[in-house]
Amino acid sequence: xxxxxxxxxxxxxxxxxxxxxxxxxxxxxxxxxxxxxxxxxxxxxxxxxxxxxxxxxxxxxxxxxxxxxxxxxxxxxxxxxxxxxxxxxxxxxxxxxxxxxxxxxxxxxxxxxxxxxxxxxxxxxxxxxxxxxxxxxxxxxxxxxxxxxxxxxxxxxxxxxxxxxxxxxxxxxxxxxxxxxxxxxxxxxxxxxxxxxxxxxxxxxxxxxxxxxxxxxxxxxxxxxxxxxxxxxxxxxxxxxxxxxxxxxxxxxxxxxxxxxxxxxxxxxxxxxxxxxxxxxxxxxxxxxxxxxxxxxxxxxxxxxxxxxxxxxxxxxxxxxxxxxxxxxxxxxxxxxxxxxxxxxxxxxxxxxxxxxxxxxxxxxxxxxx
Numbered sequence: 570x571x572x573x574x575x576x577x578x579x580x581x582x583x584x585x586x587x588x589x590x591x592x593x594x595x596x597x598x599x600x601x602x603x604x605x606x607x608x609x610x611x612x613x614x615x616x617x618x619x620x621x622x623x624x625x626x627x628x629x630x631x632x633x634x635x636x637x638x639x640x641x642x643x644x645x646x647x648x649x650x651x652x653x654x655x656x657x658x659x660x661x662x663x664x665x666x667x668x669x670x671x672x673x674x675x676x677x678x679x680x681x682x683x684x685x686x687x688x689x690x691x692x693x694x695x696x697x698x699x700x701x702x703x704x705x706x707x708x709x710x711x712x713x714x715x716x717x718x719x720x721x722x723x724x725x726x727x728x729x730x731x732x733x734x735x736x737x738x739x740x741x742x743x744x745x746x747x748x749x750x751x752x753x754x755x756x757x758x759x760x761x762x763x764x765x766x767x768x769x770x771x772x773x774x775x776x777x778x779x780x781x782x783x784x785x786x787x788x789x790x791x792x793x794x795x796x797x798x799x800x801x802x803x804x805x806x807x808x809x810x811x812x813x814x815x816x817x818x819x820x821x822x823x824x825x826x827x828x829x830x831x832x833x834x835x836x837x838x839x840x841x842x843x844x845x846x847x848x849x850x851x852x853x854x855x856x857x858x859x860x861x862x863x864x865x866x867x868x869x870x871x872x873x874x875x876x877x878x879x880x881x882x883x884x885x886x887x888x889x890x891x892x893x894x895x896x897x898x899x900x901x902x903x904x905x906x907x908x909x910x911x912x913x914x915x916x917x918x919x920x921x922x923x924x925x926x927x928x929x930x931x932x933x934x935x936x937x938x939x
Contacts, residue, residue: 642747642901643762643860644733646771652731653690653774659730661695662688663746664737664765665709665890667835681782683737687775689768693724694782695734695746697890708888709745710911711802714794717753725786728756728793735761735768739859744893751906752802754795760897763859770858801908803883805917808910811883812844818876819843819910822851822886822895830926834887836915841924843885843917847932849874851891854898867898874938878902885910 652658666678684694700720702710712720726732732750736743743760750758761768769775803811811819821842826832828848830841842848853870856862862870871878882904886892889911899907918924928937 640731640757641759642897644759645762646768646773649689649733649761649768650771650773655731657730659724659726659732660689660692661724661732661734661746662692662736662765663695663697663734663743665697665742665745666738667890669835678737680737683765684782685780687765687777688780689735689765690774690776692735692776693784693786695724696782697742697745697749700749707912707916710889711749711752711909714753717749718792718794721753721792722790723785725788725790726755726792727790731757731759733759733761735764737765739764739766740855740861740894741859742890744897745890748893748896748906748909752909767858801883803885803908803910805910805912805920805922808843808885808917809922815845817881817883817908819846820849820874820876820882820884820892820895821846821914822849822884822891823914824850824852827887829928834914836887838915838918839924841918841926842931843914843922843924844930845932846885847874847876848938849876849895851886851894854895861898861901864902867902870898871902875932878904883908883910885913887914889913 649658649660662684664678664680664683666680670678672678681694684692697709700712700717701708702712703716732755734743734746734750740760740763743764747758747760763770808819811817821828824832825848827834827840828842828846828850830839832840834840849871853874854862854867856866861867868878876882878899882899884892884896884899884907886895889909892909892913896907896909899905914924925931928934
């Protein structure tokens with residue numbers, strides 16, 4: 570089995586079933602065994618169960634990494650047109666907007682209405698506010714593995730699918746869905762370059778048949794999540810430790826005016842920043858329309874904001890959304906999937922922890938960036 574030629578993604582799909590089969594074999598008691606001998610048999614084979622799980626978890630990691638390396642972070646509209654009817658390509662609209670964000674003066678964005686009336690054919694809706702941790706009041710926190718598996722299954726996702734996410738602004742909330750899927754080890758996930766605006770500009774077909782955002786896939790799927798995930802989600806305690814003894818560059822993706830406290834937050838909290846954070850505004854890593862800047866320009870952006878790409882980096886923002894835009898840029902620069910402080914400035918500020926304005930308590934204090 571192990572020596573048979575097999576595409577990494579297809580091989581990856583077989584692992585959960587092989588894992589389950591071996592575990593069942595290891596713990597299956599003899600039909601004539603007493604209850605005591607069953608218990609002893611289970612304990613006797615416990616090391617075997619752990620070994621089997623470790624072995625297949627390692628295969629999961631290796632095959633996911635191999636597949637991810639060959640999958641582009643961004644795919645073009647022309648690529649998606651060519652693969653629109655490919656059953657192994659799943660499309661997700663992950664549009665989300667900051668409360669009050671306007672498309673034009675007086676016309677607010679409405680992610681749900683937009684999806685329900687106009688979408689890329691075959692797309693389902695990935696609601697970042699609902700595919701989230703339901704135990705907290707903080708917005709769109711990373712869900713538990715079990716709940717993510719349930720949501721992904723409802724969307725008909727399988728681990729050997731190539732998932733393409735897009736949003737209605739270009740490249741704004743799609744990176745959050747991209748990061749979530751990457752976090753849970755999905756081997757093949759890309760973002761649509763330019764999002765839905767670019768799709769319409771490229772004369773891509775549009776489905777206008779009414780479809781509710783909560784609509785499940787015609788055929789739900791079983792979506793196993795590996796025990797080991799690909800990134801670290803930082804807690805508020807992790808950030809407290811960082812403030813006291815910085816060992817990682819914590820990069821805040823909010824616009825400069827919010828970071829230094831000159832512009833208001835979109836939520837009812839005072840703007841400012843956490844101690845010992847750097848600032849790389851998320852729009853600075855984007856080229857128009859809705860795509861990441863070329864590698865050389867991205868390196869210039871991070872250098873200008875004094876981020877050392879050779880040292881550990883983590884990202885944050887206001888609520889964990891635009892941090893993923895910067896995370897995607899860092900991923901393109903071969904920095905890997907960097908850790909995310911998901912509770913972000915909203916959690917830090919509402920919990921009463923200290924924040925600062927201007928360039929106070931930042932690495933920029935002595936010489937602010939241009």
